[in-house]
Every structure is written in structure tokens, then in C-alpha cells.
Amino acid sequence: MNDLFKLTLKQAAEGLKTKEFSSKELTTSVLDRIKKIDPKIGSFLLVTESIAFKQAEKADKLISENQILSYLTGIPFALKDIIVTKDIKTTAGSKILSDFIPPYSATVYEKLEGQSAVLVGKTNLDEFGMGASTENSAYQVTKNPWDLSCVPGGSSGGSAAAIAADLAIYSIGADTGGSVRQPSSLCGVVGLKPTYGRISRYGLIAMASSLDQIGVITKNAEDAALALKEISGYDSRDSNSVEKEVPDYEKFLKDDLKGLKIGVPKEFLSEGVDIKVKETIKRAFTQLEKIGAKLIDLSLPRLKEAIAVYYLIMPSEVSANMARFDGIRFGKERGEFGPEVKRRIMLGTYALSSGYYDAYYLKAAKVRTLIREEFKSAFEKVDVIAGPTSPVLPFKIGERADDPLQMYLADILTVPVNLAGVPAISIPCGLVDGLPVGLQIIGDHWQEGKILNTAFAYEKNYPFNDKPKL
Amino acid sequence: MRKKISLEDARYVAKLANIPLTESQLEKFTSQVSEVIEFNMSLLEKVNTEKIEPTAHVTGVSNKLRKDETEQRLSSDEALQNAKSKHNGFFKVKAILEPS
Numbered sequence: 001m002n003d004l005f006k007l008t009l010k011q012a013a014e015g016l017k018t019k020e021f022s023s024k025e026l027t028t029s030v031l032d033r034i035k036k037i038d039p040k041i042g043s044f045l046l047v048t049e050s051i052a053f054k055q056a057e058k059a060d061k062l063i064s065e066n067q068i069l070s071y072l073t074g075i076p077f078a079l080k081d082i083i084v085t086k087d088i089k090t091t092a093g094s095k096i097l098s099d100f101i102p103p104y105s106a107t108v109y110e111k112l113e114g115q116s117a118v119l120v121g122k123t124n125l126d127e128f129g130m131g132a133s134t135e136n137s138a139y140q141v142t143k144n145p146w147d148l149s150c151v152p153g154g155s156s157g158g159s160a161a162a163i164a165a166d167l168a169i170y171s172i173g174a175d176t177g178g179s180v181r182q183p184s185s186l187c188g189v190v191g192l193k194p195t196y197g198r199i200s201r202y203g204l205i206a207m208a209s210s211l212d213q214i215g216v217i218t219k220n221a222e223d224a225a226l227a228l229k230e231i232s233g234y235d236s237r238d239s240n241s242v243e244k245e246v247p248d249y250e251k252f253l254k255d256d257l258k259g260l261k262i263g264v265p266k267e268f269l270s271e272g273v274d275i276k277v278k279e280t281i282k283r284a285f286t287q288l289e290k291i292g293a294k295l296i297d298l299s300l301p302r303l304k305e306a307i308a309v310y311y312l313i314m315p316s317e318v319s320a321n322m323a324r325f326d327g328i329r330f331g332k333e334r335g336e337f338g339p340e341v342k343r344r345i346m347l348g349t350y351a352l353s354s355g356y357y358d359a360y361y362l363k364a365a366k367v368r369t370l371i372r373e374e375f376k377s378a379f380e381k382v383d384v385i386a387g388p389t390s391p392v393l394p395f396k397i398g399e400r401a402d403d404p405l406q407m408y409l410a411d412i413l414t415v416p417v418n419l420a421g422v423p424a425i426s427i428p429c430g431l432v433d434g435l436p437v438g439l440q441i442i443g444d445h446w447q448e449g450k451i452l453n454t455a456f457a458y459e460k461n462y463p464f465n466d467k468p469k470l
Numbered sequence: 471m472r473k474k475i476s477l478e479d480a481r482y483v484a485k486l487a488n489i490p491l492t493e494s495q496l497e498k499f500t501s502q503v504s505e506v507i508e509f510n511m512s513l514l515e516k517v518n519t520e521k522i523e524p525t526a527h528v529t530g531v532s533n534k535l536r537k538d539e540t541e542q543r544l545s546s547d548e549a550l551q552n553a554k555s556k557h558n559g560f561f562k563v564k565a566i567l568e569p570s
Contacts, residue, residue, distance in 0.1 A: 210526075
């Protein structure tokens with residue numbers, strides 16, 4: 001009973017249902033684990049112990065009355081600190097919001113509260129989600145549980161490290177250019193970014209509005225399917241969310257891939273991708289073939305411009321969204337922004353300024369159309385596309401911090417997905433020198449079911465059972 | 471079209487964006503922004519985008535309007551709870567127009 005924190009979401013939900021243990025016992029186990037382990041990792045900016053116990057008590061009452069509302073009832077989770085929570089401090093990892101108490105909650109948190117889920121804390125991130133290592137947090141550095149001298153990735157580095165270290169049963173992140181998938185890859189956990197518009201972003205502090213999407217970080221693909229279903233759906237308060245039925249993703253979880261066509265773009269394994277990462281991914285391809293998938297060689301030549309498109313469109317939208325921090329209605333003065341936020345505001349303001357808009361922003365928006373079309377025609381031939389999530393293994397803390405361009409290249413395999421608005425998942429597929437490698441599986445718009453099926457079949461047949469030693 | 475960003479360009483952009491920067495920060499950002507723009511444009515300039523429409527939205531949602539009806543949202547106390555300076559239920563800001 002002492003090791004309840006190790007459970008997956010599915011296992012924990014079953015234990016609560018059969019009354020093997022209570023939500024209070026499960027929550028206590030997770031909070032004790034945070035107290036013991038998080039001082040080494042630095043996942044959490046805030047641990048919400050008293051809120052968690054209140055929510056657990058409420059969940060236990062529901063369970064005792066046989067009124068379990070969903071798989072998430074009574075289960076401890078962590079929330080990226082860029083999602084606003086009424087009366088609970090929300091900082092976005094920024095000094096500018098160091099004393100910000102939101103007067104309302106994000107839709108995703110309201111949904112979780114409505115299902116009597118248990119919030120154990122708010123997790124660390126790169127300031128406003130801007131970074132790929134969580135080193136841009138104004139508060140603390142989060143360490144990779146697999147090697148404490150390495151970064152956990154970013155920007156949802158706190159959320160991913162928390163799951164790798166069993167500091168929550170699942171967590172919620174947000175992904176603008178890879179911020180759920182890349183840290184999941186670097187921390188050896190599962191990270192799913194659904195289709196743009198699948199989950200309401202009301203109350204997600206906006207970074208780049210045409211790219212932002214909330215996602216889930218879990219211990220396996222099955223848990224990702226369960227959590228995704230419960231937080232998806234249309235919300236009139238996010239006009240980009242889409243009125244489309246949310247399927248029961250659990251139904252897609254079959255353990256073979258007979259007849260599934262997987263596209264393998266050669267650009268995903270080109271130069272710039274670490275040779276050991278490449279070898280691990282190629283082995284995963286062979287394994288996918290063994291369980292029934294058919295591999296189809298593809299070329300997506302426009303992928304090589306994706307990073308350039310992203311680093312014009314994203315900062316442009318950042319510069320517009322960050323204008324709301326005026327130091328009047330909430331937050332401190334604009335001088336409190338950290339260096340990366342200032343850099344992106346400068347970049348975006350320049351790209352949008354008079355005389356340059358057509359050459360930079362508009363040009364990038366046109367090439368974005370070509371990238372979308374390339375994905376569209378690829379999905380006429382294949383069901384899913386696969387490749388690495390990150391071109392490199394977890395890198396050392398400080399190694400890239402002073403070189404923005406190098407840091408930006410960490411996103412090279414994840415940003416094309418956000419530019420096209422399609423869903424993708426990262427799942428662990430092996431270790432290299434003791435560090436995890438993530439396999440990225442990309443689907444067409446609204447085809448979360450297919451990528452979850454692929455991920456689930458892979459992990460059933462080739463389970464990733466390694467855990468960091470902590 | 472592409473040109474190197476000068477320190478004066480950067481100063482102007484910082485003013486537009488209302489970002490206070492020291493002289494050394496300004497110098498650093500000038501070279502970093504230049505480097506990123508140069509890198510981006512070296513790739514994008516090679517792509518033919520004649521007759522290509524720019525992407526404004528990825529899933530094809532068009533403008534959504536709600537009924538013009540009032541809804542219960544934040545109270546004025548809630549809206550003001552994070553303001554540093556307020557007066558009689560209003561946000562207090564520095565004067566924009568000075569009396570002559």
C-alpha cells in the first residue's frame with residue numbers, strides 16, 4: 001500500500017472503484033513522494049496539499065456512494081502553471097505574475113474539478129512556455145529524473161519530470177511547438193498533443209494563439225486515451241475549439257496494427273538527428289512492422305523550412321499576446337519579463353513592423369500553407385507518420401542556454417505538427433546511455449484514435465519498463 | 471529586402487513593444503534577432519510562394535459569434551483583485567493627457 005504513487009491512471013482508478021484503497025490514501029502516497037523526491041527534481045512551483053486533501057475527501061464520499069464520475073475521480077494530477085486556477089496562485093513561470101491570483105479557472109481545470117479529480121500542485125515551465133529546457137523559468141531549474149545534470153526538456157518540463165518521477169498519476173501540459181511531446185521524450189513518458197481545437201484553451205495563458213494546444217502527459221498510452229477523453233470537447237469560451245463529438249478513445253486501443261500504413265519521412269532521419277537516436281527509432285520501426293504495420297517511405301521536403309516558419313509566426317503572435325501585460329490590470333511592470341520573453345517580443349514586433357510584415361510574417365504564413373498541404377497529401381497515402389520526437393538526447397543543464405538558435409533547433413521535429421494543427425504523441429521506445437528516446441507518431445486532423453492505437457499496440461508488445469533511479 | 475538590423479532599428483522596436491532595455495541588452499538582442507531573422511529568411515527565400523494563400527487558421531473554423539446577451543462573468547471586485555492601483559472601483563492609471 002505504500003507504493004500507490006507508482007500506479008498508472010487505469011490501475012489507480014480500478015483500485016478506487018474496487019475500494020482497495022481510498023483517494024485519501026492514494027493522495028497521501030503521492031504527496032509523501034513529492035516531499036521526498038521533488039527537492040531533487042524541482043518539478044513543482046506550488047504543492048497544493050490542503051486543496052488536494054479536500055478534493056480527495058469529496059472524491060471518497062462520491063466513491064462510497066458509488067457515484068464515480070469518470071476515470072479521473074479521486075486521482076491526483078499536476079497542472080502546468082500556465083493554466084489559471086481560481087484563487088490558486090498562477091505564475092506562468094514569470095516574475096511578472098509572481099503575485100497573481102486568478103479570479104477564474106480555466107475550462108480544463110473546471111472540468112477536472114467537476115469530475116472530482118485531485119490537484120496536487122502546479123508545475124514548473126519555461127516562462128510563458130517559451131523554451132525547450134525549462135531553464136527559462138524565473139523560479140527554478142527542473143532536473144531530468146534520468147540524469148540530474150540534464151534538462152527535462154520544455155516547456156512543460158515540470159509536468160513531464162513529475163510523471164517520470166511518479167510525483168503525480170498524470171499531468172496536464174500545453175504544446176505550442178513541442179512543449180508536451182519534447183519533454184515527454186526527454187523524460188521517458190507519454191505526451192499527447194491533440195488536434196488544434198480538441199481541448200478548450202480558455203484560461204490557458206496564451207503564447208501563440210494559432211499554435212497553442214493543451215495536452216496530457218501520462219505513464220502509458222492507455223492513460224493518455226482515458227485522460228484525453230475527459231478533458232476534450234467544445235467550449236463556447238474558446239472560439240477555436242471545435243464542435244465535434246469526442247470519441248471514446250479507449251475503443252481504439254487494440255494490440256496489433258494489422259493493415260495500418262505508417263509513413264516514414266526521410267527528413268525525420270536526416271542530418272542533425274543524433275546517430276544513436278536514429279538507431280533506436282529504426283529499431284522501433286522494425287518492431288512496428290513485426291506487429292502488422294506496413295512502412296511506407298515518404299518525403300516531406302517542406303519540413304526543412306518548418307523551423308523558420310515557426311520562429312517568425314510564433315514570436316509575432318507572442319508579441320501581440322504579451323501586450324496584455326501592462327502592469328495595470330494584473331501583474332508587474334514589463335521590465336520584469338525574462339530575457340527569452342523579451343527576445344521573442346523583439347523578434348515578433350520587428351517581424352510585424354511597418355515595411356517588414358509582407359517579407360517576414362506573410363511569407364512565413366504562405367510557407368505554412370505548403371507545410372499543411374504536404375501533410376494533407378501524405379495522409380491520403382498513410383494512416384500515421386512516425387519519426388523521432390527530439391533530434392537529440394537530453395542535454396546538459398546550461399549547455400544551450402546562451403545560444404538561442406541552438407535551443408530553437410531542439411524543436412525541429414515537433415513544430416511541423418503545430419503548424420499543421422494535427423495531433424501527435426510521443427512514447428518512450430528505448431534508452432541510449434541510460435537516457436530515454438521518444439518515438440513520435442503523428443495523425444491527420446481529429447485522428448487521435450489512430451495514433452493512440454499505434455502507441456498502445458507498440459507498448460503492449462514492446463513495453464518500456466525502465467524507471468529512473470531516484 | 472533582407473537587411474541587417476541596426477542598433478537604431480532595435481531601439482525603435484523596443485519602444486514600439488514597450489520593453490525597457492539597457493544598452494548592453496539592446497546590443498545583445500540586436501545581434502541575436504539579426505541572427506534568427508537571417509537564418510529564417512535564408513530558408514524561406516528559396517521557397518516559391520506565388521499564388522499561395524497564407525494560413526490564418528488550421529482547421530477551417532470561421533468567425534463564431536454568440537448571441538448579444540449579457541452573461542454573468544467577473545464581478546468588478548474580482549476584475550480589480552490583481553490591480554496594483556485602483557480608485558472607487560476603477561483601475562487607476564498614469565495620466566495620458568497632461569493639462570496645458
